[in-house]
Amino acid sequence: MQTDTAPRYTSYPTAPHFHAGVDADEVKGWIAALPSGEMLSLYVHIPFCDRLCWFCACHTKQTRRYEPVAAFLEALQKEIETVGALAGNDTQVAALHFGGGSPTLLTPTDIVALMATLRKSFAFAADASISVEIDPNDMDEPRLDALAAIGLTRASLGIQDFDERVQKAINREQSFEATRAVVDGLRDRGVGSVNLDMLYGLPHQTRESLAATVDKVLSLHPDRIALFGYAHVPWFKKHQTMIDEAALPDAEERLAQYELAARLIKRAGYVTIGLDHFALPEDSLAVAAKAGSLRRNFQGYTDDDCETLIGLGPSSVSRFREGYAQNLPATAEYERRVRAGSLATARGIALSDDDRLRAWTIERLMCDFGFSVPEATTRFGAAARTILAEAAAMAQEPEPLLLRDGERFVIPSARRPLVRLAAARFDRYFASGTARHSAAV
Structure with a gap:
């Protein structure tokens, strides 16, 4: 067994052990077996970006045209309607998360329309949390208004690192000023919680440059901070071959970077949450951690206690009491399947x-x-x-x-x-x- 690498354990069994033996018919049965009154968590995957960040290990594709996105949204709305009909009226959504890719690539009109389809197909609890992953470079005033209109309660902004040399090495140029403007715009519109995501272990990153980024992050007063280790998996994501491996910090330096950043964040009054998250003491994530009710799913650490998570969109993963199911990753095949009125299940695993x-x-x-x-x-x-x-x-x-x-x-x-x-x-x-x-x- 390898001693220097391990899964991230956002599920167990982990995704490499999913198999085609779990198909759409079995997942239909799992949905039909949901108990009356079941509280659901929904994850909606938008598999497009308008630029390809070389560090990214997500299922996404770059597009400079909106036509493929518009076509995908038609299929996604069909899947939402199909799954919502199967889940029936006896379930209720307690949490909704938009991930990607870049969900904020969508036009303001499409953001609002997508939320309308979700609300028409599923019953939402009055206090349902609605969160979205944001690329600050996508954002403008109309998009901020659209997010406020759909009832956004939590925003997660990708930062990675503010050092210009590091940004160029990962093809993710993003100014502090632009990021701060988005944070201010969200808070001006009443979004109650802002999370900021950072990475350590990036090419050309040093303890000094990381400390400078931490200082800027703290100046934005986020409610939560995620401090992820960069996962260099070029055998899985070919675009990571664009990153100069010689510029990556070694294992000893990675650990030193993590320890330094964690120390600075905790010194500012944040509580450590699990392996790589930090939160203000009054944040619901910190409250859950203190109470021993913290959970972990495909979005990382969460206070979402729903037993059932339904994934919508290509490559998204669902969790049921009976097991896990993952949608087709290829967008074209996903669209063909859901337009035919079927579930997009490609594989999964039943739990023993x-x-x-x-x-x-x-x-x-x-x-x-x-x-x-x-x-x-x-x-x-x-x-x-x-x-x-x-x-x-x-x-x-x-x-x-x-x-x-x-x-x-x-x-x-x-x-x-x-x-x-x-x-x-x-x-x-x-x-x-x-x-x-x-x-x-």
Whole structure:
């Protein structure tokens, strides 16, 4: 088993283990089995950008014409109507997230129209959270107005790094002034929460340049900050070959960058959330972390406690009690399938009892850096003995990633940056898998 790389564990089992045995008919059954009154989380994937950032590992394509986007939106609206009809009137949306790609590539008219289709097809709770990923370079006053019109409650802005040399090396030029204008515009329109996303481990990035970016980020007073490690996976995303590997910091420097940025952010009064998020103490994410109810899904850490997540759009992933399902990644094939009135399911995985036990263990490690022995036993009964025995064996190792502390197994503070490696030890698929993963820190 590799010791320097590991999955990001936004699901368990992870996506490389999804297979074609889970098809549209099975997913229809899972949707039909949703309990009456089920609260849903929706994820809408917009697979287009008007520029291709070389660091990006998302399923997206660059386009300079809007015609492909308009054609895609027609298909997306059809999928929304199909899935909404299957979910029925006894479910309710508690959270909606627009991701990409760049959702803010859409015209203001299309942003409003897309939200209208969602509200027509699904019942929304009065206090439903609505969040969107924003590329500040896309934004203008009409788009800000459109986001306010759809009831946006949380905005997540991609920053990565404000250093010009780093920006050029990743094809993501974006000024601090433009970013600040978008943040101010969102707050002027009553958007209650602003998240800012940063990266460490980028080409030509240094501790000094990263510290300067952190200082600018803090000056914007975000409610949350995400500090992700750059995932260099050129075998998976060919455009990353445009990045000069010789300019990438080594593992020791990556860790030093993370520790420096985390220290500066915490010094400013933010609370550490899991591996790579920070939030103001009064933010709902910090409240959830303190209460032990933090969750992790394909958008990262969240306070969204919905058991069911329905993904819409190409490559999007759904989570049901029965398992995971992923849509077709190719936009053209996705459009053909949904226009025919079918679900766009391409693959997935049905969960075994062992999968559920290990998924819970891994999620608690990723969220809380530990898990409760009594809670594991209460939830899973005698089956929990398997996990507890594995954890006890790990605690006896010379340099343990896990220790017994009373009625909990915990990751030592100094080893928390290696939480993905600890989680991988409970991954039944990892040791025998062939998938390649990004650096664990």
